[in-house]
Amino acid sequence: MGIRGLISQSLMVTWKDLMELFRNKMGLIMLVLMPIFMMSMVGFIYPSDTSISDVSIALVNDDEGHAGYPSASAMLVAALEQMSTDTGMMTITNASSFDEVRDMIQSGEIDGGIVISSNFTSSLIVGKQGIVTIVTDESNPQMSMSLQFALKEVFEQIGTWVAEQNVQLLSPTTINATNSLAIVKPYSVRTEGSVPGELSYFDFMAPGLMAMTVMMSVMTGLPAAISHEREVGTLDGMMVAPINRLTIILGKTLAQTARGLLQGTLILTLAVVLFGVTIHGSILLIFALLLLGVFSFVGLGVVITSFAKDQETAMMVMMTLMFPMMFLSGVFFPIQQMPWYMQDISRALPLTYAATALRKVMVLGANIGMITTELAVLIGFGAVMTTIAVPVFKRAMTK
Amino acid sequence: MIETRNLTKEFNGLVAVDHISFSVKRGEIFGLLGPNGAGKTTTIRMLATLTRPTAGTATVGDYDIVKDDNEVRKLIGLVSEKIIMYDRLTAKENLWFFGRLYNIQKEVLNTRIDELLELVQLGKWKDVQVGTFSSGMRQRMNVIRALLNMPEVLLLDEPTLGLDPQSTVEVREFIKKINRENKMTIILTTHMMIEADLLCDRIGIIDHGKIAALDTSPHLKRRVSGADTTIFEFEIANLTTNMVSSIQSLECVGSASRDNATRIRVHAHGNNAFDIIIDTIRAEKGKINSVKNLEPTLEDVFLHITGHDVRDNADQKIPMKGHRRFMPRRRVR
Structure with a gap:
């Protein structure tokens, strides 16, 4: 028999598994729906930029003014109202005091508040800074962050504008409307990506999601398929045949890989067609990377298979491994946002490298020379896991 | 082989x-x-x-x-x-x-x-x-x-x-x-x-x-019965307790057990045991409907050899007919 027998028999197992898969109508529908749900869910829940809209804000104007001068706060309020009508960012309601704002936040009527201090105008007149307090809803940290960010931006702009007016008054002959901004704010910062075009959250997420789907299909599909056959009893049918034990994993892995690649392709197509993701690298390299990812996960899948005696245990083990992998591998959140110890864990997960490599290729158009570290890690992990898995599987199969 | x-x-x-x-x-x-x-x-x-x-x-x-x-x-x-x-x-x-x-x-x-x-x-x-x-x-x-x-x-x-x-x-x-x-x-x-x-x-x-x-099956059965034990099953329309005890007291009867209202199962030895039992029943005015000469079954063999009935533990796992088809198929893809 030798190697040819091994291959042809493995292909029989693959054929059998795929026949079962394609005749399972419900399963097929799920196979297609899962990536669609994943994409739209993750894509629409996480906002593509940090803008906020329709936030209700309570405004408290405690400013008592300064005798003989125009009220500085009135100007600020006018600018705020102008901005909210222009951008639709917030709706402003009036409140009487800081305490009332706090009550309103607690009752959920408003998302945040702005309090202008009582000595706002007079501070400005005597050459001090005018103080504006932003009150946020701490029960919603995400919202609170966005609001702070947005409002600070607003006050910054208003402040800059006021400063421009002031410097123009200082020396009307040398400073005018064209150069006042450069005096108040000498630096202007612009951002430009290394690849042209606007990138959305999908561009970040799609490569990771692809890597995850393909690898999970091997890591979870393999134990599920084998433990299912063990429970139903059909595994015995293969085990009593005079075939190499490896035939079974090889054949099943091929079937799972085909399934994973199918889903991966689906995600890629969806990302491009529905969510406007542009691919900058080579498609061939993308698929090569996915296959490499499969290779690096097969061993792990086989080890789980060998230890999980029934389907339920296998599922539980897989869930336990899957969740940390999903969230720690930078598929949905950038690794750089995590605390250092989590980053260390993340660096130990092979999915991280697969996702990073895939992202580099898809988003940044990297070629094979730029992802050598990731490649080395994936090949190394795969080789080690396979070396462990083969004897473990052989032992587990004949108890 | x-x-x-x-x-x-x-x-x-x-x-x-x-x-x-x-x-x-x-x-x-x-x-x-x-x-x-x-x-x-x-x-x-x-x-x-x-x-x-x-x-x-x-x-x-x-x-x-x-x-x-x-x-x-x-x-x-x-x-x-x-x-x-x-x-x-x-x-x-x-x-x-x-x-x-x-x-x-x-x-x-x-x-x-x-x-x-x-x-x-x-x-x-x-x-x-x-x-x-x-x-x-x-x-x-x-x-x-x-x-x-x-x-x-x-x-x-x-x-x-x-x-x-x-x-x-x-x-x-x-x-x-x-x-x-x-x-x-x-x-x-x-x-x-x-x-x-x-x-x-x-x-x-x-x-x-x-x-x-x-x-072999016959050899196993012979182990229970020995060469000269025969098992009879009488069906007697008007079976009484008296009748049962007189049969039991016969010399040629090893054991006699009443299966139900009309049936009695007798282990007997000897060549003329059958005649003696029939005479006893007639003497008690019993009406014999039928008589069967029973072979010992493998159940008797099992009981004899292991000391307990097969059904003692066999009952624990009685398969439901066609149970496989009602099994939930948990197949996660």
Whole structure:
């Protein structure tokens, strides 16, 4: 028999598994729906930029003014109202005091508040800074962050504008409307990506999601398929045949890989067609990377298979491994946002490298020379896991 | 053909099979009879190379089941208690898949599949998915799957479990037929006394992992009765307690037990025992409706040898008919 027998028999197992898969109508529908749900869910829940809209804000104007001068706060309020009508960012309601704002936040009527201090105008007149307090809803940290960010931006702009007016008054002959901004704010910062075009959250997420789907299909599909056959009893049918034990994993892995690649392709197509993701690298390299990812996960899948005696245990083990992998591998959140110890864990997960490599290729158009570290890690992990898995599987199969 | 020497299997310290030794001749049907949990399935699985023995050895056709496991696999066919068929594949596809695992040439396999399907009258169901089959059909498929590689030894684990009476008869007939026509050596396990009695040339009674007795069915029965014990069953219309006690007090009666209102079962010895009992009943004005001369059953044998009834533990695992089809299929993709 030798190697040819091994291959042809493995292909029989693959054929059998795929026949079962394609005749399972419900399963097929799920196979297609899962990536669609994943994409739209993750894509629409996480906002593509940090803008906020329709936030209700309570405004408290405690400013008592300064005798003989125009009220500085009135100007600020006018600018705020102008901005909210222009951008639709917030709706402003009036409140009487800081305490009332706090009550309103607690009752959920408003998302945040702005309090202008009582000595706002007079501070400005005597050459001090005018103080504006932003009150946020701490029960919603995400919202609170966005609001702070947005409002600070607003006050910054208003402040800059006021400063421009002031410097123009200082020396009307040398400073005018064209150069006042450069005096108040000498630096202007612009951002430009290394690849042209606007990138959305999908561009970040799609490569990771692809890597995850393909690898999970091997890591979870393999134990599920084998433990299912063990429970139903059909595994015995293969085990009593005079075939190499490896035939079974090889054949099943091929079937799972085909399934994973199918889903991966689906995600890629969806990302491009529905969510406007542009691919900058080579498609061939993308698929090569996915296959490499499969290779690096097969061993792990086989080890789980060998230890999980029934389907339920296998599922539980897989869930336990899957969740940390999903969230720690930078598929949905950038690794750089995590605390250092989590980053260390993340660096130990092979999915991280697969996702990073895939992202580099898809988003940044990297070629094979730029992802050598990731490649080395994936090949190394795969080789080690396979070396462990083969004897473990052989032992587990004949108890 | 098959020989086991002190074959032993422990699961986490629990001895499932305890130093079993027996040998099976070529062309013989050998039965392992015992209640569930006696170690029958484990023994079969060890012979099928699916489970490694903890101690002892066994050979199938001179090949060691551990060292030459792949050679053993070429010689055997296994009909497992669970049905080894993929529901979503058609009858032909299933047989094709397993046949190819045995490296059978495509042309040869094609004709063999047709022959086997015809043999169990499933020819016209060739292209139908097995998931739609009745349990009788599935079991027939299960049996012919094991015959794909023309095995010299067929291992059958509870081949009629969960089948309706008609399918049971069919499967039994088929087992006899392949044994007769192909000179196939067969080992089968069963907890049904009748099945062992009907099919097996020799029977090994297995209980708590040990072979308690091993012989042909008539020889086993003779062990209970001895040469001169006969069992009679009288059906007496007006059976009374007095009648029972006078029969019991007879010298030639070993034991007499009243089965129900009209029936009494008597173990008697001696040549003229029958006449004496009849006279006793007549003297009490009993009206005899019928008399049967009963052979000892394997149940009596089992009781005699192991000291407990087979049903004591057999009742624990009564399969629901066609239970497989109602099993929830948890298959996560």
